[in-house]
Amino acid sequence: MSSPIAEILSQGDEVVGGEIVDTNAAWLARRLTGLGFELVRHTTVGDDLEALTAALGGIAKRAELCLSSGGLGPTCDDLTAEAASRAFDLPLALDPVALAGIEAHFARLGRPMAAINAKQAWLPRGAERLDNLWGTAPGFALTVGRCRLVFLPGVPGEMKAMFRHWVEPDLRRRFALRPARSVVLHTVGVGEATLQERLAGAALPAAVRLGFRALGTENQVKLQFPADFPDSEVERAVLGARRALGQAVYAVGSGADVNLERVVGRRLAALKARLFIVETVSGGALVGRCAGRDWLAGALVLPSPEGLPTGLELGTHSACSPLVAAEQSGADYVLVQGGAALGPNTVEGHFTLFGRGARVHETRVVGGEPSRRRHLIAALTLDFLRRRLEALVPGERAPEDPQASRPGGFTP
Numbered sequence: 001m002s003s004p005i006a007e008i009l010s011q012g013d014e015v016v017g018g019e020i021v022d023t024n025a026a027w028l029a030r031r032l033t034g035l036g037f038e039l040v041r042h043t044t045v046g047d048d049l050e051a052l053t054a055a056l057g058g059i060a061k062r063a064e065l066c067l068s069s070g071g072l073g074p075t076c077d078d079l080t081a082e083a084a085s086r087a088f089d090l091p092l093a094l095d096p097v098a099l100a101g102i103e104a105h106f107a108r109l110g111r112p113m114a115a116i117n118a119k120q121a122w123l124p125r126g127a128e129r130l131d132n133l134w135g136t137a138p139g140f141a142l143t144v145g146r147c148r149l150v151f152l153p154g155v156p157g158e159m160k161a162m163f164r165h166w167v168e169p170d171l172r173r174r175f176a177l178r179p180a181r182s183v184v185l186h187t188v189g190v191g192e193a194t195l196q197e198r199l200a201g202a203a204l205p206a207a208v209r210l211g212f213r214a215l216g217t218e219n220q221v222k223l224q225f226p227a228d229f230p231d232s233e234v235e236r237a238v239l240g241a242r243r244a245l246g247q248a249v250y251a252v253g254s255g256a257d258v259n260l261e262r263v264v265g266r267r268l269a270a271l272k273a274r275l276f277i278v279e280t281v282s283g284g285a286l287v288g289r290c291a292g293r294d295w296l297a298g299a300l301v302l303p304s305p306e307g308l309p310t311g312l313e314l315g316t317h318s319a320c321s322p323l324v325a326a327e328q329s330g331a332d333y334v335l336v337q338g339g340a341a342l343g344p345n346t347v348e349g350h351f352t353l354f355g356r357g358a359r360v361h362e363t364r365v366v367g368g369e370p371s372r373r374r375h376l377i378a379a380l381t382l383d384f385l386r387r388r389l390e391a392l393v394p395g396e397r398a399p400e401d402p403q404a405s406r407p408g409g410f411t412p
Helices: 023-035 049-062 080-087 095-110 116-119 154-174 194-203 231-248 260-271 284-291 322-329 370-392
Strands: 003-010 040-046 065-068 091-093 122-124 126-128 141-146 145-153 181-188 209-213 220-225 248-253 275-277 297-300 332-344 347-355 359-367
Touching: 003 023, 003 049, 023 040, 023 065, 023 154, 040 049, 049 065, 049 080, 049 145, 049 347, 065 154, 080 091, 080 122, 080 141, 080 145, 095 116, 116 122, 122 141, 126 154, 141 154, 145 154, 181 231, 194 231, 220 231, 231 248, 248 260, 260 284, 260 370, 275 284, 275 322, 284 297, 284 370, 297 322, 332 370, 347 370, 359 370
Parallel strands: 003 040, 003 065, 065 145, 275 297, 275 332
Antiparallel strands: 091 122, 126 141, 141 145, 181 220, 181 248, 209 220, 332 347, 347 359
8 A cells, every 4th residue: 555645835935045944844744754644745935826826736636635834924925825715716715713713812912913913814715724722823724636735834833733733633534544664774984875885785675765864974874664564574674784784884773863972872881981082183073072971081182183193102191191181080991083194185093992901993094175074083983982892892802902911991
């Protein structure tokens, strides 16, 4: 069974002109996708009656659901109700209950109602009124052919409250919804093109929809499975994708709070350990990502990458060295990030982890403009830490440096 087709319509010159970001459409898109609709198009139209009328007519022919936000206010640039009236040949009529609700809203505020607010109570004939318990503008809904059209105010708080209160329960009753199942693989340090190349060897089932989300240093791979896809097949496909992508995958999950810092935090919690950071090349970006975490015992951001070119010199400086500061902080591990310039746009990053008798080191080369390099080096440093801590979790053999001479503390 295919999912019902949905579209979102946003309106307003301020949205088209970029004066405000259309957060309403993003919020509605997430809710509709989560319910099980197939969202195929976002349309944004300015305060133009003919353009709005044409947009509504086109959506009603293509989709089974249209959610519209904005244009329900009292001023001359609020054209939604008139556009719906024209698009579907439904003359506007005064809804006395809607008018009474608007008047009551102003009465509760202790303010007189301006005469133009009565405009908000004029709805297309036969429309179902959606009372706005959180503001002045009532919403309304129409059914045109196979398409259900729902019109909500553009004020985000009012729109969200009305969707939850009126719209979502109605959609659940009207549509047979079976949400697809999505699994997100979070990766670091690998571009979209390389991710897709690697997944070519995963032999994903034909029914699985593959998508990518580029976030700069940490990109996402999304596997979307049909609602009736067997759990065992989902697990097999995800495992195959993880194997194909290798160590680039640092987490699997769809939560918005999945990030490298949390993964590192879980590893340190398993080790009952805290970390001290010495940062150079990324200029504070690394410490900025970790600030406020309970596992961060302290940090030093050195002004020059040349201060610790490899990180292996830790402890060879004065009594104010990073080693002394780290030991005084009570940290169990110290992570040193150093580096050296290889050219005008290329840096060689050096990452070293010391502590509890272990010393491990890795080098990565990063190119690009300075801001990109700083953020990428910060992400790669965290990923180095994540991979090394995975090997140190109890029950697994810790990687050892042949020069590590004593247990505990920081081995220089």
